[in-house]
Each structure stands twice: as structure tokens, then as C-alpha cells.
Amino acid sequence: MVSYLIKRIGLGAVIVVIAVSMLYGMIHMVPGDPLSVMLGPRATPEMKQELNIRLGLDKPFVVQLFRYFTSAMKGDLGSDVISRRAVTTIVFEQLPYTFTLILTGIGWAVLLGVPLGCYSAINRNSVFDKIAGIFSVGTIAIPSFVVAVYSLLIFSVTLGWLPAIGAGDDGDFISQFTHILMPALAIGLGWVGYLARLVRASMLEVLGENHIRTMRAFGLSDRLVIFKYALRLAILPTIALLGVGIGFLLSASVFTEIVFARPGIGKLIFESVIQRNYPVVMGCVLITTVIFVISTTLSDILTVILDPRIRENL
């Protein structure tokens, strides 16, 4: 178990190191120089020279990469080209908004998707199961930004029930709650389908296993067997999926934050792309990648801890 933990965390760390090197290497593989991209067509040689030195791009690639790593370890990801504020500060100011959105989105998806999958598995091949199956695949296929625009159109523009833009007033829970409903619907809808399908499939697998049949043979009630014993095992693949889900939701948050003009890391990276604010773009990609790697590593470890079948085989 301990050796698995060390290996899995080590793998996560190696992936982060390679990811950073790849991102940094890409800058050097791009045709033309990044300074022209950042400064635009009107850049003078003096401006380029100044930025070149400021970003340390005049040094050899290996030296630059080493410097980037050592600075990143200290929490320094460079500074914003326009405001000159530290990238880390800017990104961490926006992260809580995106986290709130992601957790709300995944939260309602779990609350609806898990019971939906469970109920479908118990009532296999019923009309409910078939409708839930079509609903699940349908919601997975619909892009989150279409859901965002359509929910804005229905609930805000047409019905006028919900506020269209922003994250709500600070300290006003009701305002923040009404502002997060549509964005959470947009990023969570696809996950309701994913989770329902996954829980249904794993529940069907678990319900066919010997120990569940034995419990039934001993006369334990269906409710007890399903909710106390089967669901505990059937939920495990969901935990593994949630780790990967964080990455998808980070991507979906870009669209949602832009459509609803919500602050967050998605909106930040998009605005930085438009302004060609290169260090902020890199900082955002780096931090979101690290978050993604941490979440997949944690969900893998949690699955191992919770599943005795995997734990015993380690």
C-alpha cells in the first residue's frame, strides 16, 4: 500500500514535470518569436529587447527551463505583461470562483446522476431505464456552451427568472446562489448523464456478484442489500471518474464563465489570450494542469483505499 502511494504520487510529479517542460518547449518550437506575438506588430526592437531580458528569454533553453522550474517551486510564475502583478497572485484570486462553480456543478450532477443510475439498474429494461438511457447519452452529447446560451435564453432573457451575468454580491448568499444556478446547470448537465450511465453499469455488475446473491439468499431485504452493500462498491468507479471530471469541468468553466461573465480562471485565461498576455496564459495552463494531476492522483488513491479488492492485490 505504502509503495503504491509513493509510486502513484511519484508518477503524478513526473507528469507535472514533463507537462511543464512540454509547455515551455512549445514556446521555442513556435515559428517566429513569442515576443512579436506578445507585443504585436508595432513592437520596436527596444521594446523587444527589454521584454526579452525581463522574461529571461536571452538565456539558453535549458537554463530558462531550470529557472522556470526553480521559480515555479517557489510559487513565482512570472508577472503579468500589462499590470506587472505576480501571475500566481492573479490566478489564485480567481481560483475560488472556478472551484465554487465546479463543485456546485459536480455536486448537483452527483445528487441526480447517482440515484438515476441506481434506479435504472434496479429496474433494468423498464420504461424508466430506457428513457433514462436516452436522456443520459443525450446530455453527454450536448456541448456545455450550448446549454449555457440556451439556459440564458430561457431563464434570463425569456422568463426573466434568473440574473444573467456576474457572480452575485459579496456576502449575499441568495444573490450568489441565484447567479450560480445557470452556470452550474451548464457544466453539470453532461455529468448527470455520465454518472447515471456509470453507476448503472457498475451497479448491474455488482448486483450479479456472488456475495450479493449470498446476502439475498440469507434473506436480507433488497433495500439493505442495494443501499448498504451494492452501492458501496458500485460507487467506486464514480470516484475514479470524478478525478478526471475535474479536468473536463475546468475546460467547461471557460465557456460558462464567459457566457455568464463570471469571474474565474476560465475567463482570466481567455482575456489573457485576447491580450496576448503570455505569462498569465502559461500560468493558468500550468496551475490547472497541476490541479488536474492532483485530482486524478487523489481519486486513484481514494479508489484503492476504498476498494478492498484492489487493496488486497497491491
Place this chain on the structure above:
Amino acid sequence: MATNGFKNYSIKFSWLSQTWARLKNDKMGLLGFVLVITVVLVAIFAHFLAPYDPNMINISHRLQAPSLVHLLGTDHLGRDTLSRVIVGSRIALKVAMISISLAMSGGLILGLLAGYGPAWLDRIMILIFDTVRSFPTVMFALALVTMLGPSLNTIIIVVVITSIPMYGRIVRAQTLSLKNKEFIWAERSTGAGMVRILAVHMLPNVIGPLLIIASMDVPVVVTIEAGLSFLGVGVRPPAPSWGSILNDGYAYIRNTTWIAIAGGVPLILTTVGFTFLGESLRDIFDPKLQKDI
């Protein structure tokens, strides 16, 4: 020879008719098939079907509601929305076809090498695949857009880089399971080289599952293209991508709802159609594949 040729045709025909018979019984698959065929036909005959030039500006007719002259109304520049939606199908499918072909080829080569090559190569490949999969796609796409500039080619590069690991992993898993089969050992014992074994024996066995995955990947690619175009960093204007039409609809959502509806509906129908069809084909040909993805 002629008899053999006839036999081949009859085998192919019966295979197609069997697939069709099974697809016909799966309502979701059939719906997906109808939607996919419709989108493909619209894309092929787009320039015949579009009633107007999709880029023709007519400011005096801007933001019009649907009428007999403009069935889906007009946008903020007076362009016919229906024509833009019809021609938009070409862009969506073009990006999907090019990028999936490239990603599939890349994934095929890397996956075969990882699965059949030495263990150290396999470990390096898996590490690279896992690293690329660890980038949140849209964030990574935006980083590439900053470096390469927004264009159709950038979208294709984004899709290829982010999709190769998925194809590579599937091919690797299939290759590993075939690697120790008797027919491969027999081929090796006759002195066949790696290239021959991979190209003649492994390739035909891994291509089937790969094509099913490719059909299921179409909605993902269509979504990435439309998403980046929606953000204004994808297909350059005035080209009518469904994403950019939806963005126009979003920008003028308080003036008219028609542009947003017209941009989103074909996107939903296409992604739902390909998903339903892909799932159905997977269940028909290779139900175990779901676990490898």
C-alpha cells in the same frame, strides 16, 4: 478468380445487411444514423441547398425574424442564417475528418510501437500519453492559440495533439493482447520482421475498434471546433462555423433569439446523432471496447 471476387462481394454485402438489420432494431442507433446521414448530405450539397451566399451582407435586412424570404431570419449583418447554418456543416465535418484522420494515424503508429516495441519504449509512450491527457483541453487549446494565432489549422493541431493519446492507448491495448497470440509467434518463427508483423498482421486486427472510436470521437471534435469558434479563437470570420453563429446569437440575444437557436440546434443534432450511432456501432461490433477507452 471471378467466383472468388463474387464471394468477397457477397460476404461484404451480407456483413453490411447484418449490420443494418441490427442497427434497425436499435432505435437510438437508427435515429443517430438518420441524423448523421442528414448532416453529411447537407454538408456535401451545402452550396446547392443554401438559398443565399452565406457571407452576403445586407445591412438593411439585419436581425430579421424568420419569414418566407429568410426561413431562419438574418444576423446582425443581414446575412441569411439558414444559409450560414447549412454551409457551417461543411466546416464542422471538414475539421472532424481531417483532424480525426491525422490523430488516428498518429495514434496508430505510436500505439503499435508502444504495444509491440520494447518495454522501455512502452513506458515512455504511456508517460507521454498520460502527460498530454493531463492538460485540460480548452486551456491547452487557448495556450496554442496564443502561440500560433487563431485559425482552422490551429484547431486541427489542438485536436490532433489531444486525441492521439486516446487512439494510442486503444491501439496499444489491442496490440498487447495480440502480441503473444500463436499466429504472431508463427510469423516470427518464419523470420518475419517487425514492420511486416505490424503492417500485415497487427494493423488489420486493430483498425476495426479504432474506426468505431473514431466515429464516437466526431462529436468531441465538432464540439471543440464550435467551442473555439464560439470563443472567437477558432475559424476566422466571415466563415460560418456553428460556433461563431451561436456566438453572434449570444451577442444579440436580447434583440433576437433566432440566431442562437439556429446556431445551437444543428450542433446538438450532430453531436447527439454521432454519439447515438457510435454507441450503437460499438455495441454491435465490440461491446468490450468500452472498457479499453
